[in-house]
Amino acid sequence: MEAIEKHRGLVYPLNRANIDTDQIIPKQFLKRIERTGFGQFLFYHWRFDDDGNKRTDFSMNYPEYQNASILVAGDNFGCGSSREHAPWALLDYGFRVIIAPSFADIFYNNSLKNGIIPIQLDQEQVDQWMERAEKGTLTLDIDLKNQFIVDEADQKVHFDIPEYHKEKLINGWDDIALTLQHQDAISAYEGNLA
Amino acid sequence: MKPETIVNKIWNKHVVHQEEGNPDLLYIDLHLVHEVTSPQAFEGLRLNNRKVRRPDLTYATMDHNVPTKNRDVIKDQIAQKQMETLKQNCLENGITLADMYHPDQGIVHVIGPELGLTQPGKTIVCGDSHTSTHGAFGALAFGIGTSEVEHVLATQSLWQDRPKTLKIQVEGDLGPGVTAKDLILAIIGKFGVKFGTGYVMEYTGKAIRNLSMEERMTVCNMSIEAGARAGLISPDETTVEFLKGRAHVPEGEAFELLAEEWLSLATDEGAVYDKTVVIKAAEVEPQVTWGTNPGMCVPVSGTTPDLSQVEHKEDVERALDYMGLVENQPITSIEIDHVFIGSCTNSRLSDLQKAAAIIEGKRVSDKVRAIVVPGSFSIKMQAEKEGLDEIFKAAGFEWREAGCSMCLAMNNDVVPPGGRCASTSNRNFEGRQGNGSRTHLVSPEMAAIAAVEGHFVDVRQFTGVLN
Ligand code: SF4
Numbered sequence: 001m002e003a004i005e006k007h008r009g010l011v012y013p014l015n016r017a018n019i020d021t022d023q024i025i026p027k028q029f030l031k032r033i034e035r036t037g038f039g040q041f042l043f044y045h046w047r048f049d050d051d052g053n054k055r056t057d058f059s060m061n062y063p064e065y066q067n068a069s070i071l072v073a074g075d076n077f078g079c080g081s082s083r084e085h086a087p088w089a090l091l092d093y094g095f096r097v098i099i100a101p102s103f104a105d106i107f108y109n110n111s112l113k114n115g116i117i118p119i120q121l122d123q124e125q126v127d128q129w130m131e132r133a134e135k136g137t138l139t140l141d142i143d144l145k146n147q148f149i150v151d152e153a154d155q156k157v158h159f160d161i162p163e164y165h166k167e168k169l170i171n172g173w174d175d176i177a178l179t180l181q182h183q184d185a186i187s188a189y190e191g192n193l194a
Numbered sequence: 195m196k197p198e199t200i201v202n203k204i205w206n207k208h209v210v211h212q213e214e215g216n217p218d219l220l221y222i223d224l225h226l227v228h229e230v231t232s233p234q235a236f237e238g239l240r241l242n243n244r245k246v247r248r249p250d251l252t253y254a255t256m257d258h259n260v261p262t263k264n265r266d267v268i269k270d271q272i273a274q275k276q277m278e279t280l281k282q283n284c285l286e287n288g289i290t291l292a293d294m295y296h297p298d299q300g301i302v303h304v305i306g307p308e309l310g311l312t313q314p315g316k317t318i319v320c321g322d323s324h325t326s327t328h329g330a331f332g333a334l335a336f337g338i339g340t341s342e343v344e345h346v347l348a349t350q351s352l353w354q355d356r357p358k359t360l361k362i363q364v365e366g367d368l369g370p371g372v373t374a375k376d377l378i379l380a381i382i383g384k385f386g387v388k389f390g391t392g393y394v395m396e397y398t399g400k401a402i403r404n405l406s407m408e409e410r411m412t413v414c415n416m417s418i419e420a421g422a423r424a425g426l427i428s429p430d431e432t433t434v435e436f437l438k439g440r441a442h443v444p445e446g447e448a449f450e451l452l453a454e455e456w457l458s459l460a461t462d463e464g465a466v467y468d469k470t471v472v473i474k475a476a477e478v479e480p481q482v483t484w485g486t487n488p489g490m491c492v493p494v495s496g497t498t499p500d501l502s503q504v505e506h507k508e509d510v511e512r513a514l515d516y517m518g519l520v521e522n523q524p525i526t527s528i529e530i531d532h533v534f535i536g537s538c539t540n541s542r543l544s545d546l547q548k549a550a551a552i553i554e555g556k557r558v559s560d561k562v563r564a565i566v567v568p569g570s571f572s573i574k575m576q577a578e579k580e581g582l583d584e585i586f587k588a589a590g591f592e593w594r595e596a597g598c599s600m601c602l603a604m605n606n607d608v609v610p611p612g613g614r615c616a617s618t619s620n621r622n623f624e625g626r627q628g629n630g631s632r633t634h635l636v637s638p639e640m641a642a643i644a645a646v647e648g649h650f651v652d653v654r655q656f657t658g659v660l661n
Binding site: 016017018020022023026027028030031032033034035045050075076079080081082083084087102104105106109110113114163164174175176179180182183185186189190193 | 210233237273276339341350387391423487611624625630
């Protein structure tokens with residue numbers, strides 16, 4: 001996983017609550033056996049019509065959001081299916097940071113494993129940036145190490161993230177390699193089991 | 195000793211490593227694997243030269259992609275490749291696989307309990323959010339992503355934060371003709387789709403105690419739709435009875451000892467939970483979802499919401515629009531054209547028996563296409579032995595092979611755009627059963643009677659329970 005410590009990027013506002021992973025990446029695209037190449041299918045049925053043409057009335061297709069790398073979304077983002085194809089699609093499309101009032105548990109974990117920073121902020125703050133990004137464009141600066149975000153008006157907002165998640169993201173650590181350092185403990189546990 | 199919840203008892207027994215400020219490293223007793231969320235995990239192992247640590251604690255099946263008719267002609271080349279990949283991965287790593295033609299094949303959350311792999315006190319994971327189903331046995335069972343699948347394959351363990359506990363106390367008795375599905379839908383309808391986030395839910399109370407194991411699985415299955423990764427029920431005699439004699443459960447004295455250990459896991463009197471909610475079972479009516487998440491749900495006697503009365507007007511409007519419904523519309527006025535009886539929520543033998551009892555001697559409405567998809571090969575066999583297939587077919591239902599099928603429509607079993615389905619599955623998300631499809635979640639009994647009538651009705655009117 002690619003390490004991430006600081007990120008500056010353009011916001012794409014998606015003002016819907018309870019966005020489920022079926023919407024993020026519909027099932028017909030889950031048959032691939034690779035981790036890559038899912039970005040083209042992100043939010044597929046919202047972005048494309050039945051003939052596969054871009055829907056001009058869906059804001060993600062607007063020219064001003066084309067290079068967005070920060071997704072600001074509604075409450076309970078990523079609920080539903082455990083498919084990790086959802087963060088793979090978001091990452092492959094270009095999103096490195098997701099800001100929402102709350103996240104579903106499995107999605108939150110899956111994002112962390114792929115170098116996406118999920119940031120939980122109160123509804124009011126999310127709404128404020130949502131509105132600004134909808135009206136014009138908004139660029140945010142994220143400093144993961146010091147746990148704050150700065151917007152263009154120099155508004156500085158602190159966010160919480162568990163220390164161990166932060167450390168893994170900043171270092172891009174391989175989870176399994178870390179766990180294998182505890183192999184003896186695992187073997188000892190298995191010894192007790194038998 | 196301090197009274198403990200079952201969650202903490204199981205947790206404490208499984209901690210491999212613990213340090214201040216970090217999650218606990220938790221040992222995993224059973225890892226269930228299916229074709230869709232595993233290929234990238236095995237690929238990751240291969241790239242890093244890693245091995246599957248405990249193939250003996252890993253069990254695989256094919257369910258999401260498999261055709262439910264004409265198994266031999268898989269037209270979808272990519273799906274075919276995914277299934278072959280699972281076969282190859284299991285072969286290379288010495289993992290038992292119930293493939294499409296195997297007598298133990300079925301939906302992963304149906305066959306685990308059926309084979310007795312699922313047992314009280316175990317930690318169980320699977321790359322699938324409905325792993326919560328296994329909690330019905332008093333196991334700590336939760337869904338994981340593919341990176342975590344890879345992690346469990348390599349280390350047989352997972353880093354996990356100790357969850358908070360949420361007690362859902364269901365007092366009194368369910369009314370006649372009201373099912374476990376109605377109960378869980380009513381709970382989610384009342385408390386919403388995220389009230390369980392961060393918690394493990396434990397269902398308690400008289401109404402829960404009186405449920406069969408199959409009904410308990412229906413309840414625990416949908417815990418994830420309330421946001422909880424896991425939901426469970428303390429083991430009791432019903433649990434022990436169900437597991438006795440199953441393929442992966444020991445016999446004789448070893449079983450007696452095990453059963454005693456299982457029963458000791460039940461939450462102690464006076465144990466403290468982080469949160470408690472109470473539901474009165476007698477107030478629950480048969481439920482129908484009207485919207486695009488399982489919390490958008492009302493009794494069949496109800497109507498779609500009144501827009502002037504709702505909090506998040508935009509969300510409700512959007513959902514009504516997608517569903518092709520208007521505000522204040524009576525649920526019984528909603529006409530359907532598809533019926534799906536199946537999925538890991540409601541495809542077990544008793545579900546099929548109950549649906550068959552409703553439709554026996556009746557005909558599926560001419561406007562409706564109805565299918566029954568048993569949860570496993572063995573359920574299918576048993577149902578055929580009892581003649582249920584004949585009842586369904588005589589009424590005009592299609593009778594299929596086991597798999598996930600129209601629950602997520604990854605194979606050919608799809609609701610067409612604009613089609614409206616009464617479904618016994620667990621998710622009514624936009625496009626879940628096919629692009630543009632509209633899903634109403636109901637119990638098997640409610641689905642069966644809707645198939646006959648062509649619109650929703652209170653099934654209790656037909657079973658003589660209501661007036
Ligand atoms: S039946 Fe549906 S919910 Fe259950 S495992 Fe299959 S796809 Fe998932």
